[in-house]
Amino acid sequence: MSFFPENTSRLFIDGELRASSGGTYPVLDPSNGEEIGHAADATEDETSAAVAAARRAFDTTDWSRDHALRARCLRQLREAIDARLEEIREFTIAEVGAEHFLTTGPQLEGPVQGLDYWAELVEGFEWVTDLGTADVMGLSSRREVRREAAGVVAAITPWNFPHQINFAKIGPALAAGCTVVLKPAPDTPWCAAMLGELAGATDLPPGVLNIVTSSRNEIGAQLTRDPGVDLVSFTGSTATGKAIMRTAADSLKRVFLELGGKSASIVLDDADLGSACMMTAVNASMHAGQGCALTTRLLVPRERLDEAIELTTAALAGLAPGDPRDPGTMCGPIISARQRDRIAEYVELARAEGGTIECGGAPPEDKTSGYWFTPTLISGLDPSSRVAQEEIFGPVLVILAHDGDQHAIDIANDSPYGLSGAVWGSDPARIEYVVNSVRTGTLGVNGAQWYGVDVPFGGFKQSGIGREMGIEGFAEYLETKAVGTPG
Structure with missing residues (x-):
C-alpha cells in the first residue's frame, strides 16, 4: 500500500x-x-x-x-x-x-x-x-x-x-x-x-x-x-x-x-414502538456513537416506558462491538483510550445521578486490545441531568418518559443543542406539529434520512x-x- x-x-x-x-x-x-x-x-x-x-x-x-x-x-x-x-x-x-x-x-x-x-x-x-x-x-x-x-x-x-x-x-x-x-x-x-x-x-x-x-x-x-x-x-x-x-x-x-448535539428521538403514542426503539438503538450505536448528529435521547410515552426499555435493550444486545473490517459490523471501536475513558466516566456519573444501567455500561469483556465500549442504555434520569444534557460521543442512549406530544417537544428543546433529531408516529398532522416545533437543524420522520451533499447541515443554538x-x-x-x- x-x-x-x-x-x-x-x-x-x-x-x-x-x-x-x-x-x-x-x-x-x-x-x-x-x-x-x-x-x-x-x-x-x-x-x-x-x-x-x-x-x-x-x-x-x-x-x-x-x-x-x-x-x-x-x-x-x-x-x-x-x-x-x-x-x-x-x-x-x-x-x-x-x-x-x-x-x-x-x-x-x-x-x-x-x-x-x-x-x-x-x-x-x-x-x-x-x-x-x-x-x-x-x-x-x-x-x-x-x-x-x-x-x-x-x-x-x-x-x-x-x-x-x-x-x-x-x-x-x-x-x-x-x-x-x-x-x-x-x-x-x-x-x-x-x-x-x-x-x-x-x-x-x-x-x-x-x-x-x-x-x-x-x-x-x-x-x-x-x-x-x-x-x-x-x-x-x-x-x-x-x-x-x-x-x-x-x-x-x-x-x-x-x-455538538444531544439529539432526541421522539416516539409518539401512535408510533410503531418496536421500529422506533430498534432504529434509535442502531443510530445511537453506529460508529460507536461517535457522531454529533446521532440520536442519543429516546423519548417514549410514559405508559410504554417499560416496554420500550425491554425493546431497546434487546436491540442493543444485537449490536455488540465488532471488527470494523467485517461488512456486518455496526458498532466499531472508540477512537482512543482517552475517549473510551470519558464515556466510562459519564456512565459512572449516570449512576451518581440516580440512573439505572439497563445494559452495557463497560468495555466488552472479549476485547482485550484496542478501545471499545458496549452499547449502553440508561434509564431513570431526570431530563435536566448532566448525562441527559451533555454530549458523550459514545454508544450511550438515555431513555426518558414523556406525557404527550407537547411534553416530548419541551424535553427535546430543553437542551443547549439543536443539531438533529427524529420523530415517530402515524398521524401526519401530529408529526408535522412536532417537526415544526423542535428547534433543530435536521430531523428524520419514521426512519427517513435527510443526509446528502445537496442538503444543508447545521444546527440551532449551541450546535x-x-x-x-x-x-x-x-x-x-x-x-x-x-x-x-x-x-
Missing part, C-alpha cells in the same frame, strides 16, 4: 509534498491499539508557510475567477480518489475505526461522489445577478450583484467522520474560488494527508490546497489567529467553537461552526453557526459585491 507510510507522513504546502521539520508522530489503529504508521507533525513556521501559499494563490492567480478550471479540478480529484478507492477504504477503516458499511456512505464514498455536485454547482451557479436599471438620485444606473470567493479558508476538522467533513469543507470552498489550508484532527491525519499525493493528478495550482497535519491542537489555534486567513470553518466541540469565535473576533474573521453542504453551505464561502454602472 503506497500510502503507508511515506506519502501520509508528509505535509502538502504550495503544491509540494514535504517532510516536516517537526518530525512525525504515530498513528494508531483503534481496534487494536497498534501503531500503523506516522504522520507529519507540522511546526508553526510550516503552518505559516501554508497560509502564505494559500494567500499568494488567492491574490495573484486567476483561481477565484476561473470557474471552468475549478470544476475541472474537482472532477479530477474525484477521479484520482476513485482510482485508489479500495486502498483508501482500507486505511480509513484502520485509522478511523470506521465500520466497512459506513465507508460505502458518509465515511468515504458519499463525500467523494459529492465532488461532482460541487463541480456542477460551479458551472450552473448564477455568479452575477442583474438587478436592472434604476434612476438613482437623478442618474440612470444599472445595478448587479456579484458573488465572489471569501478568500483564504482555514478548515479545521475532527476525527469521527474525517472524509465527510474534509470534503464538506474543501469541496464548496474550492468550488467557490477560495484557497484552503486543511488541518485535520491529530487522531486521523491520513484521511487528509492522502489528498496531497492525489492533488498531483489534478490541475490544482500550487497553494490552492494545503494540508498540515499535527499532533497539537495549537496549530488550529494558530490558523484562527493568522491575519492571512479570511474565514475559519470548524467542526468539533462547542467549547472549542466558542474559543475560535473569541479569537477570530480580534480580526473579525468570518466563522462557520458545526458543533453551531451556518450550514454545511447544499447551496447554503456553498454560500458560506462567498462574499457579495454590488456594482453600479451607467445605465
Whole structure:
C-alpha cells in the first residue's frame, strides 16, 4: 500500500509534498491499539508557510475567477480518489475505526461522489445577478450583484467522520474560488494527508490546497489567529467553537461552526414502538456513537416506558462491538483510550445521578486490545441531568418518559443543542406539529434520512453557526459585491 507510510507522513504546502521539520508522530489503529504508521507533525513556521501559499494563490492567480478550471479540478480529484478507492477504504477503516458499511456512505464514498455536485454547482451557479436599471438620485444606473470567493479558508476538522467533513469543507470552498489550508484532527491525519499525493493528478495550482497535519491542537489555534486567513470553518466541540469565535473576533474573521448535539428521538403514542426503539438503538450505536448528529435521547410515552426499555435493550444486545473490517459490523471501536475513558466516566456519573444501567455500561469483556465500549442504555434520569444534557460521543442512549406530544417537544428543546433529531408516529398532522416545533437543524420522520451533499447541515443554538453542504453551505464561502454602472 503506497500510502503507508511515506506519502501520509508528509505535509502538502504550495503544491509540494514535504517532510516536516517537526518530525512525525504515530498513528494508531483503534481496534487494536497498534501503531500503523506516522504522520507529519507540522511546526508553526510550516503552518505559516501554508497560509502564505494559500494567500499568494488567492491574490495573484486567476483561481477565484476561473470557474471552468475549478470544476475541472474537482472532477479530477474525484477521479484520482476513485482510482485508489479500495486502498483508501482500507486505511480509513484502520485509522478511523470506521465500520466497512459506513465507508460505502458518509465515511468515504458519499463525500467523494459529492465532488461532482460541487463541480456542477460551479458551472450552473448564477455568479452575477442583474438587478436592472434604476434612476438613482437623478442618474440612470444599472445595478448587479456579484458573488465572489471569501478568500483564504482555514478548515479545521475532527476525527469521527474525517472524509465527510474534509470534503464538506474543501469541496464548496474550492468550488467557490477560495484557497484552503486543511488541518485535520491529530487522531486521523491520513484521511487528509492522502489528498496531497492525489492533488498531483489534478490541475490544482500550487497553494490552492494545503494540508498540515499535527499532533497539537495549537496549530488550529494558530490558523484562527493568522491575519492571512479570511474565514475559519470548524467542526468539533462547542467549547472549542466558542474559543475560535473569541479569537477570530480580534480580526473579525468570518466563522462557520458545526458543533455538538444531544439529539432526541421522539416516539409518539401512535408510533410503531418496536421500529422506533430498534432504529434509535442502531443510530445511537453506529460508529460507536461517535457522531454529533446521532440520536442519543429516546423519548417514549410514559405508559410504554417499560416496554420500550425491554425493546431497546434487546436491540442493543444485537449490536455488540465488532471488527470494523467485517461488512456486518455496526458498532466499531472508540477512537482512543482517552475517549473510551470519558464515556466510562459519564456512565459512572449516570449512576451518581440516580440512573439505572439497563445494559452495557463497560468495555466488552472479549476485547482485550484496542478501545471499545458496549452499547449502553440508561434509564431513570431526570431530563435536566448532566448525562441527559451533555454530549458523550459514545454508544450511550438515555431513555426518558414523556406525557404527550407537547411534553416530548419541551424535553427535546430543553437542551443547549439543536443539531438533529427524529420523530415517530402515524398521524401526519401530529408529526408535522412536532417537526415544526423542535428547534433543530435536521430531523428524520419514521426512519427517513435527510443526509446528502445537496442538503444543508447545521444546527440551532449551541450546535453551531451556518450550514454545511447544499447551496447554503456553498454560500458560506462567498462574499457579495454590488456594482453600479451607467445605465
